[in-house]
Amino acid sequence: MTRELPKSYEPGTFETKWYDHWESTGCFKPTGQGTPYAIMLPPPNVTGTLHMGHAFQHTLMDTLIRYHRMRGFDTLWQVGTDHAGIATEMVVNRNLALEGKGETRESLGREKFIERVWRWKEESGNTITRQMRRLGASGDWSRERFTMDQGLSRAVIETFVRLYEEGLIYRGQRLVNWDPVLQTAISDLEVVNEEENGQLWTIRYPLADGTGALEVATTRPETMLGDVAVAVHPEDARYAHLVGKTLKLPLCDREIPVIADDYVEREFGTGCVKITPAHDFNDYAIGQRHGLPLRNIFTPTATINDNAPAKYRGLDRYQARKAVLADLEAGGFLVKVEPHKLMVPRGDRTGQVIEPYLTDQWFVRMEKLAARGLELVENGAVRFVPPNWINTYRHWMENIQDWCISRQLWWGHRIPAWYDDLGKVYVGRNEEEVRRRHGLGAGHPLRQDEDVLETWFSSALWSHSTLGWPDPAEMEKYGFDRYLPTSVLVTGFDIIFFWVARMIMMTDHFTGRVPFRDVYITGLVRDKDGQKMSKSKGNVLDPIDLIDGIGVDALVAKRTTGLMQPQMAAKIEQATRKEFPDGIPAFGADALRFTFASLATHGRDIKFDLSRCEGYKAFCNKLWNAARFVLMHCEGFAAQGMPQPQTDAERWILARLAHAVREVEAQFAAYRFDLASQAMYEFTWNEFCDWFLELAKPALQGEDRTVADSTRHTLLFVLERLLCLLHPLIPFVTEEIWQSVAPQLGLTEDSISRRPYPEPRDFSADFGDAEADIEWLKAVVSSIRRIRSEMNVAPGRAVPLLLAGGVAADRERGARFAPALKFLARLASIAWLDPGDEAPPAAAAVIGELRVLIPLAGLIDVGAERARLEKEIRRVEGEIAKCNGKLGNATFVQNAPAAVVEQERQRLGEWTRQLAGLREQLQRLAAL
Incomplete structure (x- = not known):
């Protein structure tokens, strides 16, 4: 019995229903049969929510997975989340404050605080995975992993211990990015460099022998308290005679040398640079080259420590700046102050200025690992798409620095290192192993390192740790040998080094395999004007709001929540109400997914325009109405197998479907989602809906039962194959429609997702002649319709058609397609002008050698x-x-x-x- 489709396309009425069906019936699980095809989801933060970048990349991954699943591959989309050390601690700390019980991280202590984090994770975490389901992500949730799971935690500890034993992990004192609020080292990716208005202070440094002075320009005058040298360029004739002499450091009872280093830019400022190795990464490198001392003047909270003169100790860094500048001016050392734009590094979590800070941390030696990682890409074992991104990868790998892997947090994988009272370090998988291996009895006190490993360390193992490594039984359970290497990694260019490169290095080092064969690098989603989406700009879009809709008041509240400045909140509210006076309508997940795919070019930026969502919702609505038309005209009709077309229109649409299938297949293979979606769109809208449904009407309304039934069979067959063609991209609406179409074709699967994907060989008949014939018919009809529109002829009025010129094929087609021409173009008559006959005044179009004429006398008021x-x-x-x-x-x-x-x-x-x-x-x- 045919299941009738509702009159209106309302995605909210069926999207959740079908997702629950897919998940509950195991549609997303690997089969263990066929060629493996696996994708590892870049694990989002457990604290996070689905943002536009996630939704964009997840759509592309899901499309690839659904496409290959329907093609018979054994698909695994490995999903999971990252424990997000800094972000999670911040969330739980904020929740403790909101509870108002006076509890803090410190008052609870490490053990109880970690308990609270786990409790939060169970109750409120994983919001993003629920939102992924709303988008339609068909990952195998039964295999969902978390970087703090027991199995993955074991992999992290095993990796650390092995690298340490190989001499690739060490503990040492080096400069790191330091957040003085969080009081931990952070990665470069967690530092946001923004141009800000600042000042450039020029300071006079007297020569120790009293013969003159050097002038030094700086944007951070407080750090001069930690200066250990002044550098000039070795080829700068102005200062060559001073190299090797010493200077009196203003405000400090110390002398520092003048050194020569080609890092110095002679044209910038005075050509003299103060060197503070403990507070600047470039200065640190200079200090290493010249054997300069490291003089740290800051505490972990960025106040002045005891290495500075007594009067500045205990001052915050900006208070110290004011005091230093006042004393420099009073002492006659301050030469001038100038406005200056500079790049300021701020922590992305706290917004505080990051300090290059000298501290003891754990590091991975990267030179050997990087050489191998570069080799694997250069020899083609891992392929970048688009290929130009290999240049970015190569640049980073050739200029790599040792990797700081420790963080001063409690939430995370605690570093498996123990210290005795003498400070000697022991590394092992647990304290019991350490004591056993080193012969340390119970009376030998040991304390474990307080730090944890940064989250990039555990995520670098994601491709093999999620497949059970290093436990052989778990590896067999999760299909390690079957699914590694995975097929493709879909990710943004901003983490090529932080994640992609580290996965390549770590997976190869520990398994002898690459983690993935292809790396598809996407652009970053920006707003319609190409601006980065940010809360401060008020241009952030929430993909769930685009799917389900949101009122303007709720949208304003969401965009202004947490903004500290009332003026900024008011500005954002005004802009939001102007842009979305009625809020954002519900587009549904399919329209959003189609929009993302259409924007997935190989470019660097993705400009997201909401009007595209409107267009693709109209596309889904067009498909819905086309399906209703087919079902209405095929009610009670049943057919199976490939149709045996009786008309040129049927043969034409089957040929065009084969062409669309070939095009989609080629573009998916090239990761050109934009071109694949374009091919789907053009076939669906232009050829199936706009033309074939119209071409089918004369057959359906005619008296020839054989032709009518053949047309019905072709309508149902092409619609079903079209739904399967579209399903990986727009799964919800295709499932809803397919459930009504399947019974009439005798299909027994419980879901369209279990149907085979269309292949060109499914339409192997040669229908080239029919293609040419119908293209001729389309051209003639289109020209007549254009003339009618341009001349403002009433749509319901039948007009005469004159045909002139042309070749024999034109006359044959004109006779064969006369009924279709009259029906499609609303013609009163069709006549041919003989050679030499004079044409009446008419509007004309030319198709090859054929002239199409519409006599207009009497049709319009000229x-x-x-x-x-x-x-x-x-x-x-x-x-x-x-x-x-x-x-x-x-x-x-x-x-x-x-x-x-x-x-x-x-x-x-x-x-x-x-x-x-x-x-x-x-x-x-x-x-x-």
């Missing part, structure tokens, strides 16, 4: 139409004059936002094209 066209021409000319006036104004072009100027240029082009078309129509009327 005078009224001429007057209308002349009035419209004057209006358009006025709009063109306005555009030219703006674009001819240099002040407007220079001062208006670039997007506004570009919009004006586009409007000028559109008005100009309209004017040309109107004038052409007016010329045609002159012949009547």
